[in-house]
Amino acid sequence: MPVIIAFIAGLLMSAGIAYSQMIDPNKVLGFLTLNANWDPSLILVMAAALVVYSSGYWLFIRQGKPVFAESFNLPGKKALDKPLLIGALLFGAGWGLAGYCPGPALAAVSSGSHGTLAFIAAMVAGWFISRKLAI
Amino acid sequence: MENFTPVEALIGGALIGLGALILFVFYGRIAGISGIAGSALFSRDGRSWRLAFLAGIAAGPILVAAILTDFSYGTPQLSWQVIVAGLLVGIGTGWGSGCTSGHGICGISRLSPRSVTATVLFMLSGMLVATLLH
Numbered sequence: 001m002p003v004i005i006a007f008i009a010g011l012l013m014s015a016g017i018a019y020s021q022m023i024d025p026n027k028v029l030g031f032l033t034l035n036a037n038w039d040p041s042l043i044l045v046m047a048a049a050l051v052v053y054s055s056g057y058w059l060f061i062r063q064g065k066p067v068f069a070e071s072f073n074l075p076g077k078k079a080l081d082k083p084l085l086i087g088a089l090l091f092g093a094g095w096g097l098a099g100y101c102p103g104p105a106l107a108a109v110s111s112g113s114h115g116t117l118a119f120i121a122a123m124v125a126g127w128f129i130s131r132k133l134a135i
Numbered sequence: 136m137e138n139f140t141p142v143e144a145l146i147g148g149a150l151i152g153l154g155a156l157i158l159f160v161f162y163g164r165i166a167g168i169s170g171i172a173g174s175a176l177f178s179r180d181g182r183s184w185r186l187a188f189l190a191g192i193a194a195g196p197i198l199v200a201a202i203l204t205d206f207s208y209g210t211p212q213l214s215w216q217v218i219v220a221g222l223l224v225g226i227g228t229g230w231g232s233g234c235t236s237g238h239g240i241c242g243i244s245r246l247s248p249r250s251v252t253a254t255v256l257f258m259l260s261g262m263l264v265a266t267l268l269h
Contacts, residue, residue, distance in 0.1 A: 003183050003184050003186075003187035004187070005157060005158075005161045005162070006158065006161075006162065006184040006185070006187040006188040006191070007187040007188065007190055007191040007194075008154075008157060008191060009154045009155070009157040009158040009161075009166060009188055009191060010154065010187070010188040010189060010190065010191025010192040010194075010195070011154070011191035011192075011194050011195055011198060012150050012151075012153050012154030012157065012191075012195075013150070013151050013154030013155060013166065013168075013191070013192065013195070013236070014154075014191060014192040014193070014194065014195020014196065015147075015150050015154075015195040015196075015198050015199050016146075016147040016148060016149070016150030016151035016152075016153075016154065016195075017147065017151060017195060018147075018195050018196040018199040018206070018208065019143055019146060019147040019150065019199055019203075019206075020140075020143050020144050020146070020147025020148060020151075021140065021143060021147075021208060022147065023196060023208045024208040024209045024210075025209065025210070025211050026209050027138075027209075029265055029269055030138050032261045032262050032264075032265035032266070033262075033265045033266050033269045034262060034266045035266070037136070037137060037138060038136060039136065039138040039139055039140075040136065040139060041138070041139055041140050041141065041143070041144040042144070043144075044141055044144035044145050044148060045144045045145075045147055045148035045151065046148060046239060046240065047145075047148065048144070048145045048146075048147075048148025048149045048151075048152060049148040049149065049151040049152035049155070049240045050152065050240060050243060050244055051149075051152065052148075052149050052152030052153055052156060053152040053155050053156050053159075053240055053241065053244045054243075054244035054245075056152075056156040056159070056160065057156065057159060057241075057244050057245060058244075060156075060159065060160050065163065066159070066160060066161055066162055066163030066164075067160060067161045067162075068161050068162055069162055069163045069164075071163060072159075072163035073162075073163050073164050073165075074163070074165060074245070075165065075232070075242075075247070075249075077232075077249060078248065078249065079249075080248065080249060080252050083230040083231065083232070084230070084231050084232060084249055084252065084253055085231075085252070085253075085256060086227075086230060086231075087226070087227045087228065087229065087230030087231025087232070087253075088227065088231040088238075088252070088253040088254075088256035088257045088260070089227070089256050089257070089260045090223050090226055090227030090230070090231070090260075091223065091224055091227025091228050091231055091234060091257045091260075092227070092256060092257035092258065092259065092260025092261040092262075092263075092264070093223050093227070093260050093261070093264045094219070094220040094221065094222070094223025094224035094225075094227055095220075095224060095235075095257060095260075095261040095264075095265075096260065096261035096262065096263065096264030096265035096266075096268070097216055097219060097220040097223065097264055097265075097268065098211060098216060098217050098220030098221070098224075099211070099265070100211070100217070100220060100221070100224065101224060101228075101234050101235045102168045102169040102172060102224060102228060102234045102235075102236075103168040103192065103234070103235065103236050105221075105224075106168065106172060106189065106192050106193065107192050107193065107195050107196055108196065108208070108210055109193050110193060110194075110196060110197055111196075111208075111210050113210030113211070114212075114213040115210055115211035115212050115213045115214065115217045116210045116211065116217075118213050118217050118218055118221065119211065119217045119218070119220060119221040119224075120221065121221065122217070122218045122219075122220070122221025122222045122225065123221040123222070123224050123225035124172075124176065124225060125221075125222060125225060126221060126222045126223065126224060126225015126226040126227070126228075126229060127169070127172070127173040127176065127177070127225045127226075127228070127229045128176075128177070128225075129222075129225070129226050129229070130225065130226045130227075130228075130229020130230050131173075131177060131229060135230060
């Protein structure tokens with residue numbers, strides 16, 4: 001599979017994260033913090049992404065298979081289980097604490113900011129823990 | 136709402152959706168950034184396309200800065216908060232099988248009940264913690 005397409009996919013997503021300023025934790029905290037200066041920008045970022053992705057998704061899924069693979073590789077799990085619910089709540093708590101979710105933190109790696117690099121290192125440790133410690 | 140930037144938000148969001156859609160159309164994969172990064176680190180299968188995707192994620196702001204000369208963005212100070220937050224985000228997205236991109240954009244678009252539930256929960260939890268702390 002030509003990996004250049006995967007590079008372009010990541011590049012476009014990250015350019016969108018950067019251009020919308022969602023790469024800046026203070027911008028995200030402006031949305032998550034409900035006060036007089038509340039900033040609804042993140043809602044429009046998600047809305048635009050959802051319109052583009054969902055229209056393309058539902059048009060293309062009828063093709064039966066992706067361009068470079070034999071079949072679609074989509075999550076099939078349906079159950080609203082304990083790991084999903086507890087995981088989402090913990091993720092939200094971390095997001096609200098620092099204003100970083102995985103995409104913006106990884107996108108900001110070239111800044112060399114010690115805060116960003118420490119967040120990424122702790123996040124990687126968290127991924128490792130989540131794989132070793134099942135709930 | 137003095138910080139509201141609707142035009143940049145809509146253009147940036149459309150780019151995010153387009154990038155995620157490319158991964159679906161060509162690879163048939165969900166563009167979940169936490170899942171792709173976690174699998175690239177801890178699993179050998181499919182590592183090359185995942186690393187290429189992550190290289191694209193790292194290159195995005197460099198591209199935007201090359202096009203827009205006045206582009207800049209803030210980063211957090213090193214503190215115990217960012218370390219605790221990173222751990223929570225890592226464990227939470229690991230157990231919860233996804234983050235803002237995989238659940239919030241791809242999963243909601245696919246009308247996945249798990250993703251809709253996860254997105255509502257991490258939004259509410261994020262708002263609660265941010266509003267209490269900031």
